[in-house]
Amino acid sequence: MDKLSVFLFVLSFSTIVNAGSGSHSLWALATHIIGETPFPEFTVVVMLDDVQVGYYDSNMKEFIYSGLNPTDKIHDDVAQDGAYVFGTIYQSIKERSFQLKHHLNLTRGVQVQQRMAGCEMLDNGEPAMIMSKNTFNAIYTDRMLYYNMTHFTYDAGKLLPGWDGIRQAYLRTLFENVYLPICIKTMKTFLKREKNIVMRKVPPRLRLINKEVSGGLQVSCLAFGFYPRHINLTLLRDGQPVAEQELTGGEVLPSGDGTYQLRKSLEVSTEELKKRHDYTCTASHLSLDNKLDVSWESGAEKVHLSTLSVLLVMLLIVILLGIFICVKRRRCTAS
Numbered sequence: 001m002d003k004l005s006v007f008l009f010v011l012s013f014s015t016i017v018n019a020g021s022g023s024h025s026l027w028a029l030a031t032h033i034i035g036e037t038p039f040p041e042f043t044v045v046v047m048l049d050d051v052q053v054g055y056y057d058s059n060m061k062e063f064i065y066s067g068l069n070p071t072d073k074i075h076d077d078v079a080q081d082g083a084y085v086f087g088t089i090y091q092s093i094k095e096r097s098f099q100l101k102h103h104l105n106l107t108r109g110v111q112v113q114q115r116m117a118g119c120e121m122l123d124n125g126e127p128a129m130i131m132s133k134n135t136f137n138a139i140y141t142d143r144m145l146y147y148n149m150t151h152f153t154y155d156a157g158k159l160l161p162g163w164d165g166i167r168q169a170y171l172r173t174l175f176e177n178v179y180l181p182i183c184i185k186t187m188k189t190f191l192k193r194e195k196n197i198v199m200r201k202v203p204p205r206l207r208l209i210n211k212e213v214s215g216g217l218q219v220s221c222l223a224f225g226f227y228p229r230h231i232n233l234t235l236l237r238d239g240q241p242v243a244e245q246e247l248t249g250g251e252v253l254p255s256g257d258g259t260y261q262l263r264k265s266l267e268v269s270t271e272e273l274k275k276r277h278d279y280t281c282t283a284s285h286l287s288l289d290n291k292l293d294v295s296w297e298s299g300a301e302k303v304h305l306s307t308l309s310v311l312l313v314m315l316l317i318v319i320l321l322g323i324f325i326c327v328k329r330r331r332c333t334a335s
């Protein structure tokens with residue numbers, strides 16, 4: 001169940017990363033466990049965009065930078081703010097876990113509460129939003145708080161009743177005036193630290209791949225090896241974009257080497273293949289000044305076939321000529 005919940009959590013996390021309007025984001029993914037497991041009671045993973053930058057747990061009670069040994073502790077502002085914020089989250093998430101456990105009569109087993117909290121910042125350094133979202137035992141979405149500089153949204157969830165207005169007002173003040181400034185300040189520090197990774201621009205490579213499938217051909221447009229993950233990939237037929245509902249794929253996936261890939265596929269029937277169409281795959285990405293494209297033309301096989309048959313006929317003539325000459329010579333020598 002633990003694996004499943006982590007998986008679901010990461011799923012919802014990636015959805016949010018996609019939906020964000022900000023150009024950079026800092027998220028804390030916190031997990032609180034009640035019950036016997038090999039993990040610490042409370043753990044936090046800190047992500048800058050898609051890169052893990054830090055870690056905190058209830059055993060160490062200290063913020064640890066990623067890529068460093070726990071022994072090489074750095075006691076700077078970020079580490080202090082981290083220890084403060086995650087200490088606060090630990091207390092509140094723990095309290096809520098026990099409230100939920102009692103309210104739902106969960107006397108046995110392992111209970112997992114997860115919280116995803118973080119902020120987004122625009123390119124110009126202005127804060128864009130802050131949000132916190134809870135999940136209990138991976139199935140119930142619980143409380144949600146969201147503030148985007150103009151609107152504050154609060155959803156108490158259905159698990160625990162009775163969250164009064166005063167508490168809401170207090171949370172709004174806390175989010176606007178304490179957590180958001182800390183989050184943005186911390187993000188700026190991390191951006192400086194990790195600029196070689198999160199600010200890098202790696203252009204995509206593009207391929208148009210044809211694969212035979214029953215009933216025709218699958219034409220796939222593949223972009224790979226790019227960073228950051230935002231990309232616009234369009235498949236055009238005779239210069240017109242193919243409608244998204246005709247396409248399969250379309251999800252940006254990590255390649256495992258810190259870059260991303262995206263594939264969009266179209267099924268083309270054997271009938272359609274006979275017609276002459278120009279298929280073009282075009283990509284635009286932050287790393288590119290101009291669009292990148294590759295093309296392929298269907299219905300061009302006939303030309304290939306006729307060229308091939310001309311070659312075959314020529315070959316046949318040469319062979320026949322050879323035989324003819326040879327037979328003639330033998331006759332000559334025989335006479």
Ligand SMILES: *[C@@H]1O[C@H](CO)[C@@H](O)[C@H](O)[C@H]1NC(C)=O
Pocket residue numbers: 103104105
């Ligand atoms: C929990 O147990 C109490 C007493 O046994 C009962 O009144 C209550 O309805 C139960 N709550 C749930 C959510 O099942």
Ligand SMILES: *[C@@H]1O[C@H](CO)[C@@H](O)[C@H](O)[C@H]1NC(C)=O
Pocket residue numbers: 148149150151
């Ligand atoms: C903030 O959220 C509200 C409600 O969801 C929306 O109407 C508004 O356009 C958002 N503002 C910004 C700046 O995104």
Ligand SMILES: *[C@@H]1O[C@H](CO)[C@@H](O)[C@H](O)[C@H]1NC(C)=O
Pocket residue numbers: 230231232284285286
């Ligand atoms: C993708 O297209 C949208 C809409 O045209 C545009 O706003 C965005 O900047 C493009 N993204 C990239 C990476 O080119």
